[in-house]
Amino acid sequence: MFAVAYAYLRKFVCISLSLLFGIAAISSVGDGDYAFVAFSGFLSMLLFLVREGEFWWIGDQELRQAAIKVGLKGHWKKLEKWRKAGYEAVDDWYFDEPSESQLSRLSDMSIRLRKGMTKGQASDLIGLGEVPGHESLEVLRFFDWPNDVHSETERRMAMRLLFKEPENLSKWEGECESRERKRLDAPATQMQKEFYRFVGKGVPKGLRFGQAEEFAAVEARRLSESKLEEWDAFVDIWDSLSDRDEAQDCYGVKKVSLPVFKAALKALDEESVAHDVDEMDGWRSGDPQIVADKVIEMNPQMIYIEEN
Numbered sequence: 060m061f062a063v064a065y066a067y068l069r070k071f072v073c074i075s076l077s078l079l080f081g082i083a084a085i086s087s088v089g090d091g092d093y094a095f096v097a098f099s100g101f102l103s104m105l106l107f108l109v110r111e112g113e114f115w116w117i118g119d120q121e122l123r124q125a126a127i128k129v130g131l132k133g134h135w136k137k138l139e140k141w142r143k144a145g146y147e148a149v150d151d152w153y154f155d156e157p158s159e160s161q162l163s164r165l166s167d168m169s170i171r172l173r174k175g176m177t178k179g180q181a182s183d184l185i186g187l188g189e190v191p192g193h194e195s196l197e198v199l200r201f202f203d204w205p206n207d208v209h210s211e212t213e214r215r216m217a218m219r220l221l222f223k224e225p226e227n228l229s230k231w232e233g234e235c236e237s238r239e240r241k242r243l244d245a246p247a248t249q250m251q252k253e254f255y256r257f258v259g260k261g262v263p264k265g266l267r268f269g270q271a272e273e274f275a276a277v278e279a280r281r282l283s284e285s286k287l288e289e290w291d292a293f294v295d296i297w298d299s300l301s302d303r304d305e306a307q308d309c310y311g312v313k314k315v316s317l318p319v320f321k322a323a324l325k326a327l328d329e330e331s332v333a334h335d336v337d338e339m340d341g342w343r344s345g346d347p348q349i350v351a352d353k354v355i356e357m358n359p360q361m362i363y364i365e366e367n
Contacts, residue, residue, distance in 0.1 A: 063289065093335070118169030134216050135180060138184035141223070148219045153179030160183065198231060243269030249317065250294060251275065257290055258282070287306040292345040293324075299347040300354070307363040310351035315361070359362045 101250045114132070116124040126132070141148045154177045155163070161181040162172060170184055189211040197209060200218055208214050231296050244267055251271035255262045258278050263270070279287065300306045300315040307313065315323075323343055327349065331341050355362045 118171070122170070122184070122187050122367075125133065126184070129187075129210070129213050129216065131183060131212070131216075136185075138219070143223060146223065147335065148223055149179055153177060153182075155179075157181040183212045183215065186215060201231065201234060202227065215251060237239075243272070249273040250278075250297070253293075253317070254278070254290070257293070289343050292343050295345055296320075296342060296347045296350050300351060307365075308353070310347055311363050312351040312354055313361050313363050315342055315351075315354055319354060319361070322349070325352050326357060327353050 105309070113127045114123045114267075117126060121234075122281075138148055138153070142154070156171070157176060157178050158181075160365070162177065164185050165172060165181060168185070168188065187210050191208060191211045193216040195211075196208060197215060197222070200213065202221055204217055204221070209218060222231075247266040247268050248263075251268065252262045252266060254271070256274055282290075297320060300310065300312065300320060301317075303314040306315060327341050
């Protein structure tokens, strides 16, 4: 609220100064240096208003400067122009009214709702404060996009400009298909092979990623809920203990190999049977510490001691 009030005050002061400089310039015509100074001040304030006035209703100065820097208003005009020309650079929802959650975000960001603002424009304003993820920039890297992209909004703007050209869209779709073929034809991962063993099947020779992925999807529909939960616990704990930093920092154990990991699970299962312990109180509860402790018990050299 304070930021919005400050934006109003700032605009009022700028307009007032412009008027004062303008009046001074007019009243001092013929008075040489004074007239020049007054007229220069008038032009300076006028240029300032023209530049920043289009986003004066953005209370946060950094966001306002970001909107000006990326040329957001010009981009919005371009999208509207493309829309009238029959080219849909954005989805239809872009021109809907802002949602309640967007209005709440804009308020939190000290951005005042403007008449006629669309859902897409609200999204662009919100995106000015969001950093694009590494994967979301993959398209721009593929096309060697020359400009630095510092916000999610800049990424979207660049994508719209790129895919306005049909050949760019076709080129990227072809690249995606090629990447997907490579992904499916890659060797199966360690956990994909382990899933075959988990369901009591042998691992086919030369198993490919896509083949294993399809097998897992079919088998998952056949397994009971409890077996699926067991597999999820297996994978989650393995992910934790096979990650060197997480294993050491969180569970006090060195990075665990798969044979050592499975041996610890087997020992825990045998103890559960011997002591009539509920399976869900053991490693199947998903607690990596239970397995880490058993690994250290069976392999004392696996304990991680941080060096001073």
